[in-house]
Amino acid sequence: MPFTAAEIARHLGGEVIGDGSVVLHRFAPADRAEPGDLTFAENEVFLARAEQGRASAIIVDRPAQSSKTLIRVPNARIAFARVLPLFFPETRPEPGxxxxxxxxxxxxxxxxxxxxxxxxxxxxxxxxxxxxxxxxxxxxxxxxxxxxxxxxxxxxxxxxxxxxxxxxxxxxxxxxxxxxxxxxxxxxxxxxxxxxxxxxxxxxxxxxxxxxxxxxxxxxxxxxxxxxxxxxxxxxxxxxxxxxxxxxxxxxxxxxxxxxxxxxxxxxxxxxxxxxxxxxxxxxxxxxxxxxxxxxxxxxxxxxxxxxxKRQIVALQQLPDLLRRVAELEKQVASLQAALGGQRQDGPAGSENPAVPPGGGS
Known part of the structure; x- marks a missing residue:
């Protein structure tokens, strides 16, 4: 069943910007809409798509300039939910x-x-x-x-x-x-x-x-x-x-x-x-x-x-780098321990104790 833009605006509690007499036969997404279709745009990206598309009218919830008829409402997504049953009424079987x-x-x-x-x-x-x-x-x-x-x-x-x-x-x-x-x-x-x-x-x-x-x-x-x-x-x-x-x-x-x-x-x-x-x-x-x-x-x-x-997730993501750094530190510690161990072995084997001056010190 077709509706004018003005009729849809009244149904949604919105206002028409442009030609309120334009007749709308269907509801369609912006990229598949044809002349005579209504679509909606809940953000700037969708509005740009709708503007470039072939829909005759767009439901929006923000100030906008367009060559198409706009139906401005407080919330475009809520309006989308409320307008769909107009174009796609649910089948109700006969009583009995x-x-x-x-x-x-x-x-x-x-x-x-x-x-x-x-x-x-x-x-x-x-x-x-x-x-x-x-x-x-x-x-x-x-x-x-x-x-x-x-x-x-x-x-x-x-x-x-x-x-x-x-x-x-x-x-x-x-x-x-x-x-x-x-x-x-x-x-x-x-x-x-x-x-x-x-x-x-x-x-x-x-x-x-x-x-x-x-x-x-x-x-x-x-x-x-x-x-x-x-x-x-x-x-x-x-x-x-x-x-x-x-x-x-x-x-x-x-x-x-x-x-x-x-x-x-x-x-x-x-x-x-x-x-x-x-x-x-x-x-x-x-x-x-x-x-x-x-x-x-x-x-x-x-x-x-x-x-x-979230803190634990961030810490877990840092774990590979932390493991690599720990492995490098372990290598450095092992090298330092090896060097210190060599010095301790050289000390007792020497003929002189560098800490004691020649002649016994006294």
Whole structure:
């Protein structure tokens, strides 16, 4: 659907500089844009590319001169995120239950919800208004899904999972599987039954092939507004606070608690029973073995405050030169020792002691 530059500016709360009547049909990156396309520039480099390209209009967040129509906004990247749905609206399937779906006894599916082909909705489960279950989704017994929940193909919710409003879970993710709990009985590992559940707050998005284990007794909790990337493992009885970012291939061991606004970069590992404070950031590939106080940045294996870790990294980079210098010093010391040893051997063999004057000194 086409929009004028003025219409887009109103949608974004921005202002038009140039021709507000220019019609925009698509959104495209600057180097691939054609006439009739809109693009964006969040810095001078992107602005130069956009100016040289063929786009008809550019979203900017700074004063600029251009032969093209500009839409000036407070933040170009936020505007980019808000304008894309205008040009690429998400497909919403029609409400209803597909004939191949299986809905258990006592389950309640809101009339505005969509249950796709080969889905299973367990007994007594609740599917809220406008929720969408794409093909082959499994919703276990006694699950509760709030309004506008989207479950992409082959998502699995074990029994008693609770999803808040506007939760989105991508393909292949499993929520509520058994926690990894065993006790040693002689040579045998005895399984501890995992009888808890999972609670996921409003506006959470979970990527593809993520696993969130249910609690051993109580719940595993994912707080409101948290975003979880692909291939993340969250163990039993973990609590994740609100608006956290957990990046791909991160693993969080059992009963660890994350505060609000925590950022865990790619491939971070957290040991169990830790407490991670609010607004903590952990750098990629770090292994966290200790509690982290609020507001700190940690990195490394084992993880430690970032300034301390960076000093160690710098020192490690200097190690080859230090080893070379030590080897040179060792050679010099060995040569000096050899020379001094030769002098000591010559002293007793001489006929005179240079420290004593001729005639005995007295």
């Amino acid at each position: 239950i597909h004939p191949t779906a299986v809905v258990g006894e006592g389950a309640r599916v809101d009339p505005t919800a969509h249950v796709g082909p080969w889905c299973v909705v367990g007994a007594r489960a609740v599917v809220g208004p406008r929720s969408v279950l794409w093909a082959q989704v499994y919703v276990g017994e006694d699950c509760v899904l709030g309004e506008d929940v989207w479950l992409f193909p082959q998502v699995v919710l074990y029994p008693r999972t609770q999803l808040g409003a506007r939760v989105r879970i991508h393909s292949g993710t499993v929520i509520g599987s058994d926690g990894f709990g065993y006790v040693q009985d002689g040579p045998v590992h005895v399984k501890v039954p995992q009888v808890g559940w999972v609670i996921i707050g409003e506006d959470v998005e979970i990527g593809a092939n993520v696993t969130v284990d249910r609690g051993a007794l109580g719940p595993t909790v994912i707080g409101r507004g948290t975003k979880i990337d692909n291939l993340v493992q969250i163990a039993h009885n973990v609590t994740v606070g609100e608006r956290c970012l957990i990046v791909a291939q991160t693993g969080i061991a059992g009963s660890t608690r994350l505060g609000n606004h925590v950022v865990l970069a790619g491939q971070v590992g957290l040991a169990g029973h830790l407490k991670i404070g609010n607004r903590v950031s952990v750098a990629a590939k770090s292994g966290v073995m200790h509690d982290i106080p609020e507001g700190q940045k940690w990195m490394g294996i084992p993880a430690q405050p970032d300034r301390q870790a």
